[in-house]
Amino acid sequence: MTTARHTVTVPHGYRVGAWEVHGPLASGAFTTVYGAHRGRGLPRTAALKFWPTDARTPHRPDRLRDLVEREIALLGRLRSPRLIRMYDTLVVDDPRHPELDGATVLVLERADSCLATAPASADPGPVLLQICEGLAQLHAAGWVHGDLKPANVLLMPDGSVRLADFNTAAELEGPHAYAPPFTSRDYTPPEQLWPEMDERGARVRPSVDVWAFGVLAHTILTGAFPFPGSTTGARCDAAARYAHTTQPLRLTAALPSPWREIVRDCLARTPADRPDTRTLLHRVQHATHHRTAPRPAR
Structure with missing residues (x-):
């Protein structure tokens, strides 16, 4: 210890x-x-x-x-x-x-570990599927997680997955919710990196969780972030440049199919172009039928 x-x-x-x-x-x-x-x-x-x-x-x-x-x-x-x-x-x-x-x-509930510290899985597809199921359950109930990242994905003794840490979660009021600005920048979409704030917080949509899932899936499947840079600040700058220009999204060649299309759509420049979690869940369910290889060592 x-x-x-x-x-x-x-x-x-x-x-x-x-x-x-x-x-x-x-x-x-x-x-x-x-x-x-x-x-x-x-x-x-x-x-x-x-x-x-x-x-x-x-x-x-x-x-x-x-x-x-x-x-x-x-x-x-x-x-x-x-x-x-x-x-x-x-x-x-x-x-x-x-x-x-x-x-x-x-x-x-006591977990065994979290995704941030657990060794790479031989088949990460089922883990990603369960994460997506958790997001779909949250969104269907009218909530946005707002801070999805490996440390907030818990692995239980029976091998199942739970989402945790909901202190920045926000309940939807129509299409938006109001959340505090305490997020992990590597998993935050460009439109939320420097959000407009009022006394209720920053306006967020479920699409922020979809972006975070895309980043998470890329890191689990390849061992690397989808945007280049040796620091969080550099990666955020790269994500912002991507969002405000027409340059293509260059995903690593190690990303297996059909996950490449899923990650690309989750990381769409504008929130409206990202899939909703119901659609995303169906696509992830299909992708898990194609056994994915373990990610390479960092």
């Missing part, structure tokens, strides 16, 4: 409700996820996602509260096979630990 600093530090053996905290599983800009165990009841194991207290973030309490409420709202309403399940929500009541007192804790 590393000694890296985590966003929310929780001591080993700390108890929250019926749960005993074990080691950290992952840490992001706002939260840290810990493994946990309880002696009785089902499930016996879970992942506890700790959101920091307002006292630790005095300059952004409203923003953090909005992110927490987004995730709780989505996971509380949706029970879909391809979305991570939330068992409970807790609030830490512990004045002896002021750094944790008042923290919000999401009790989530």
